[in-house]
Amino acid sequence: MNQFGGSVQEEAIGTDFFDDPHKYYRRWRKNGPVFRVRRPNGLPHWLITGYDEARTALADPRMRKNVTDLYEILRRAAPDGRGAGASELLSSHMLNSDAPVHTRLRKLVGREFTGRRVAALRPRIEQITEGLLDRMDGQDEVDLIEALAAPLPVMVICELLGVPFDDREKFQEWSRILLDADPSVDMAAVSQQMSDYLAALLQAKRAEPGDDLLSGLIADSEDGDQLSPDELIAMAFLLLVAGHETALHLIGNGVYLMLRDREALEGLRAHPDRIPAATEEVLRRFGPVGWATMRYTGEAVSLGGVTIPAGELVCVSLDAANHDPAYNDEPPRLHEVDESPKHLAFGHGIHFCLGAPLGRLEANVAFAQLLQRFPGLRLADPEFFPDWRIGFMRGFGSLPVRLK
């Protein structure tokens, strides 16, 4: 008998999950859309896998994210008592806050992160992509992640935020450690390095503002608004981290899917106007954020036939919801997507991805240019199987392709 009256299943997740989550999803569907799991690191929490329940939960204000309470609950639940990855300073950003704090932060960044600013980036994204493809030209074989999927989003986010591109190795390494919450690394030390780096960068921008988004945020906050220095650090951290690993995997996963279906790839090459719809289907099938960030119940919540008590950790599997057979029993081929798939790959509700227009734009430009430039593009090894990243970010670190 467990604390939920014995009727609630708890499913253990093995590290083989990351190679083929669908094997698990198929089995889990028999449990209903809401049940308990235990992560490979021993952390127990509720998991939501049904599409309707996922949408409902993501829009439910009783599913909270306030970082102080969340970290406390995580520390209590974690078998080693270590809790989450990044420090509370770095993590006190809008993705870890509830209304009205979230409303205020989102409004402030929304003034700078506008559709206009993103749309204006298109020619620059095209130019950066062209430059990266120029470097690939003439080679027989490249790793597509290293040559295109990784550098493009970092170059774009660095320009947008005004972060020196030369610093990328440092902050990419720190953010990867903090995202994956690697237990063998001293998170406090890495968090400190990251926050010191961002504090110095913001200080330099205060002294000498540029035409970039972080300078804009500083100027706004000095205009009588209240983004404190700590809030600026957390916001910069969120934008930097959320803005490149995700787009990297969207491009990597998309190219992989196209290369596995030659006819779809040729169809998209012949009809590039179909690429944006194909990108949406890539997001549905292989969205880079497999599981949304952790929430907790502020009060008891009944969902999908179970009642989750107050103060419990809850995670929504966007990936499982996007494959709910109730909605997606016959997926279209990538070149035949007519209707935008109903996916939750960018989340839903107040935390819906701020960078969705940018992520989509980067992927659309990358796919279009790559298909036009390299007619012979194919997997270097037709039997290639991705080495999926361990963690709930869905993507892989290398994709060897032949260009001729």
Ligand code: HEM
């Ligand atoms: C390209 C693929 C991307 C995907 C699949 C993606 C996915 C997501 C998801 C699922 C969430 C919500 C998480 C949750 O509710 O737990 C989110 C939030 C967020 N994303 Fe993205 N993202 C992408 C690109 C970007 C980019 C390029 C940026 C640019 C900076 C960005 C910035 C953000 C921010 C700031 C939030 C927090 C929004 C809030 O709390 O109000 N994302 N993203």
